[in-house]
Amino acid sequence: MTTATDTGRMPGAPAAVASRRMSASSAPLAWLRERGMGASILVAAISSAFGAILLSATGYIAAIMRADPFIGESGTLAVVLAIMSVLLLGVAVYVAAIVTANTFATVIAGRTRRIALLRLIGASARSQRAEVARQGLVVGIIGAAVGLGAGILASWAGVLLAGSLLGVDEVEYAVIQPVLVLPAIVVALTTWAAAWAGSRRVLTVTPLQALGGSVEASHGAYVRRGGRNGAAIALFGIGAALLAGGIVLGLVTPLGVIVAFFGGIFSFTGLALGATLVMPPVLKLVGRLFGSSATARLAAENALRYPERSSRMAIGVVMGVTLVTMFAVALETVKVVLTTSGGGEPPVEMTTLIDTFAGVMMGLVAVSAVIAAVGLVNLLTIGVVQRRRELGLLRALGVSTGQVRRMVLLEAAHITIAATATGLVLGIAYGWAGAQSLLGAVPMPPSWASPTLVAPAVPWVPVAVIVVATAVLTLVAAVVPTRLATRVAPVEALAD
Numbered sequence: 001m002t003t004a005t006d007t008g009r010m011p012g013a014p015a016a017v018a019s020r021r022m023s024a025s026s027a028p029l030a031w032l033r034e035r036g037m038g039a040s041i042l043v044a045a046i047s048s049a050f051g052a053i054l055l056s057a058t059g060y061i062a063a064i065m066r067a068d069p070f071i072g073e074s075g076t077l078a079v080v081l082a083i084m085s086v087l088l089l090g091v092a093v094y095v096a097a098i099v100t101a102n103t104f105a106t107v108i109a110g111r112t113r114r115i116a117l118l119r120l121i122g123a124s125a126r127s128q129r130a131e132v133a134r135q136g137l138v139v140g141i142i143g144a145a146v147g148l149g150a151g152i153l154a155s156w157a158g159v160l161l162a163g164s165l166l167g168v169d170e171v172e173y174a175v176i177q178p179v180l181v182l183p184a185i186v187v188a189l190t191t192w193a194a195a196w197a198g199s200r201r202v203l204t205v206t207p208l209q210a211l212g213g214s215v216e217a218s219h220g221a222y223v224r225r226g227g228r229n230g231a232a233i234a235l236f237g238i239g240a241a242l243l244a245g246g247i248v249l250g251l252v253t254p255l256g257v258i259v260a261f262f263g264g265i266f267s268f269t270g271l272a273l274g275a276t277l278v279m280p281p282v283l284k285l286v287g288r289l290f291g292s293s294a295t296a297r298l299a300a301e302n303a304l305r306y307p308e309r310s311s312r313m314a315i316g317v318v319m320g321v322t323l324v325t326m327f328a329v330a331l332e333t334v335k336v337v338l339t340t341s342g343g344g345e346p347p348v349e350m351t352t353l354i355d356t357f358a359g360v361m362m363g364l365v366a367v368s369a370v371i372a373a374v375g376l377v378n379l380l381t382i383g384v385v386q387r388r389r390e391l392g393l394l395r396a397l398g399v400s401t402g403q404v405r406r407m408v409l410l411e412a413a414h415i416t417i418a419a420t421a422t423g424l425v426l427g428i429a430y431g432w433a434g435a436q437s438l439l440g441a442v443p444m445p446p447s448w449a450s451p452t453l454v455a456p457a458v459p460w461v462p463v464a465v466i467v468v469a470t471a472v473l474t475l476v477a478a479v480v481p482t483r484l485a486t487r488v489a490p491v492e493a494l495a496d
Contacts, residue, residue, distance in 0.1 A: 029138070031135055032138075032139075034107065036103050036104075036106065036107045036378055036382050037107075037135075037139060039103060039374055039375070039377070039378035040100055040103050040104070040136075040139045040143070040191070040378075041139050041142050041143040041146070042143065042374055043096050043099050043100055043103075043143065043191075043371055043374055043375065044096065044100070044139060044140050044142070044143025044144055044147065044187050044188070044191050045143040045144070045146045045147035045150065046096075046147060046367060046370060046371050046374070047092050047093060047095075047096040047143075047144075047147065047183075047187045047190075047371060048143060048144040048145075048146070048147025048148050048151060048183055048184045048187045049147035049148070049150045049151035049154065049367075050089075050092045050147075050151070050183075050367045050371075051089050051092065051093075051147075051151065051180075051182070051183020051184070051186070051187065052147070052148055052151025052152055052154075052155060052180045052183055052184070053151050053154055053155050053158070053367075054085060054088055054089055054092070054183075055085065055089070055177075055179060055180055055183065056151075056152075056155035056158070056159065056175055056180070057155070057158065058082075058085040059173065059177075060158075060159055060162065060173050062082075063172070063173045079254060083254070083255075083257060083258070083438070087257070087258075087261050089183060090261070090265075091323065092367065092371070093183075093186055093187065093190050094265060095319055095323070095371050095372055096187065096190065096191070096194075096371055097190045097191075097193070097194045098194075098272060098315065098316075098319065098375075099316060099319075099371055099372060099374070099375035100136070100139075100190075100191050100194035100195065100198065101194040101195070101197045101198040102198065102312040102315065102316065102375060102379060103198065103375060103378055103379065103382075104132065104136060104194065104195045104197075104198030104199055105198035105199070105200075105201060105308075105312065106309065106312060106379055106382050106383065107198075107382065108132065108198065108199050108201045108202060109201060109308075109309070110382065112201075112205055115128055115202060115205045116205050116206065116207055119205060119206065119207040120207040125202050125203045125205065126203075128199075128202045128205075129196070129199045129200075129202040129203065132195055132196070132198075132199035132202065133192060133195050133196040133199065135195060136191050136192045136193075136194060136195020136196065136198075136199075137188065137191070137192040137195070139191055139195070140187060140188035140189070140190070140191025140192050140195075141188050143187065143188075143191065144183075144184040144185070144187045144188040144191075145184065147184065147187065148180065148181070148183075148184040151180070151183075152175065152176060152180060155175050156175045156176075159173060159175055228273065228274070229274055229277055231270075231273060232270045232271070232273040232274030232277070233270065233274065234270070235266050235267070235269050235270030235273060236266070236267050236270030236271060236274070237270075238263075238266045238267075238270075239262075239263045239264065239265070239266030239267025239268070239269070239270055240263065240267055241263070242259055242260065242262050242263030242266060242267075243260050243263035243264065243267065243429075243430075243433045244263075245259050245260075245263070246258070246259035246260025246261070246263055246433060246437040247260065247433055247436050247437050247440070249437065250436055250437030250438060250439075250440040250441060251440045251441055251451035251452075251453065252441050252451070253441055254437075254438050254439065254441060254442060256437035256438070256440070256441070257434060257437040257438040259437065260433045260434055260437040260438075261434070263433070264430050264433070264434075268319075268322070268426070271315075271318075271426075272315050275311035275312075275314065275315050276307045276308055276311045279307075279310065279311040279314045279315070279418065279419075280307040280310060280311065282418045282422070283300070283310055283314065283414050283415065283418050284300050284301070285418075286300075286414050286417045286418045287299060287300025287301075287410075287414050288300065289417075290410055290413070290414075294403075295403050295406050295407050295410065296410055298407055299407045299408075299410035299411045299414060300410075300414065302407075302411055309379075309383055310411075310415065312379055313376060313379045313380060313383070313415050313419075314415050314418060314419040314422075315419075316372050316373075316375040316376040316379060316419075317372070317376055317415060317416060317419030317420065317423065317470065317474070318419045318422050318423045318426065319372040319423070320369040320372035320373055320376075320423070320470070321369075321419065321420050321422075321423025321424060321427060321466060321470055322422075322423040322426045322427040322430065323369050323372070323427070324362075324366065324369050324427070324462075324466050325423060325424055325426075325427025325428060325431065325463060325466055326426075326427040326428075326430040326431040326434065327362055327431065328362070328427075328431065328459050328462040328463065328466070329427060329428050329430075329431025329432055329435075329456060329457065329458055329459070330430075330431035330432070330434045330435040331354070331358045331362070331435075331459075332431075332457040332458065332459045333431060333432050333435035333436065333454065333456060333457040334354065334435045334438075334439055335351075335354065335457070336454045336457045337435060337436065337439045337440065337442075337452050337454055338354075338439065338442075340452050340454055341439075341442065341443055341452040373473055373477070376473070376474070376477050377477040377480070380412065380477050380478060380480075381480055384408065384482075391404055394407075405482045408478060408482045409475075409478050409482060412474050412475070412477065412478040413474065415474070416470060416471055416474040420466075420467055420470050420471075424463065424466075424467075428456055428458060429456075431456070432455075432456035432457075436453065436454070439452075440452055440453060
């Protein structure tokens with residue numbers, strides 16, 4: 001009788017191993033223990049909670065505005081508040097979708113050999129991709145449900161605290177409303193769609209890859225992808241045109257911010273789609289700043305050897321920096337627009353309202369940055385786990401533990417510097433376009449000047465805080481991957 005040990009040595013071992021793995025993975029929800037799934041659930045939960053808190057916060061602010069005799073009749077402010085609520089929710093869902101798609105794409109890259117084994121014993125690429133999409137739906141439902149409950153509790157506590165601190169206890173607002181379910185539904189469906197988009201790599205996995213190691217495409221191979229690169233350039237061009245159109249339309253009506261919003265979505269999507277074309281050379285250029293040591297050169301060259309992986313990580317940082325910078329610049333530019341339109345400082349009541357709204361919105365948009373940060377930590381960890389053989393080979397060739405640790409940290413530093421610089425440029429452009437397209441046509445007393453066009457106003461102190469916070473985040477995020485990189489013995493890593 002053939003034993004399990006004997007089977008592992010027979011020619012048909014790959015099919016037998018794949019069969020056993022498939023049987024083991026058939027246990028209900030066993031795949032949730034796979035690295036990366038917990039972070040995806042967390043992203044969905046944060047997004048769903050964000051949506052519930054955002055709708056509750058803006059609804060509560062609207063209730064306070066209606067109760068205020070000075071601004072209660074301002075239809076423009078009500079429209080601005082409603083537009084900002086929808087746009088902020090859209091930004092959060094968009095960020096979560098990109099983070100989830102990148103996570104699933106990275107997870108699929110690590111499953112390449114297993115998928116190839118399943119293809120070898122008869123499984124189709126379409127069925128494998130459908131399985132990944134179902135996993136995404138389950139992740140989205142679990143995360144959305146948890147986030148909805150947490151968001152409602154946080155909103156209830158926030159309303160009580162705000163009423164006590166602001167002295168507006170007489171304002172009545174019901175926290176539990178049917179509309180709060182909408183963000184949870186949107187997050188679940190978006191996670192499902194993001195998993196489907198991130199699993200497109202399954203279609204390119206061939207059964208022959210089960211017989212040998214798979215190699216990621218080089219930077220040159222991505223440069224030659226004319227269709228994808230053309231789509232990325234087209235999206236970025238359309239987005240830039242819409243941003244310009246939104247600014248011009250914003251000199252006539254506040255609805256210009258909607259056009260600018262879609263311009264930002266299109267342009268950033270084009271950047272994300274073409275990240276494998278743009279980011280690796282930038283990362284390599286930044287790598288030259290770290291000197292010419294063997295460790296520094298190896299870390300810099302990894303950006304081009306693994307362009308898809310490094311680009312996914314960089315885009316996550318770019319999103320976080322862009323978001324926070326965008327709103328900091330937008331709020332500072334809003335004050336300049338209102339001051340210029342009014343021919344002097346705006347009324348004290350208006351300034352107080354702007355500062356309150358700015359504090360709430362910056363707190364809310366920070367959640368989107370947290371979503372991007374979770375994606376960065378997750379991708380760094382998964383990337384190191386999937387490079388066990390590479391890191392084991394380096395250790396076997398004589399590279400010390402300290403050098404491996406330094407290489408991983410330098411790779412994280414490359415990503416941080418390149419992505420932070422890109423995010424700052426995009427954030428300043430998007431923030432100025434958003435403020436200008438939203439309030440360029442709004443006249444203010446006493447001069448009631450309109451339309452108003454101003455230069456971008458950059459708050460340098462918040463920008464410096466953003467840079468420092470991003471650097472600290474990257475160092476913290478690299479701690480766990482660095483430990484994983486140096487914990488495994490070379491022989492054990494090479495045996496994987």
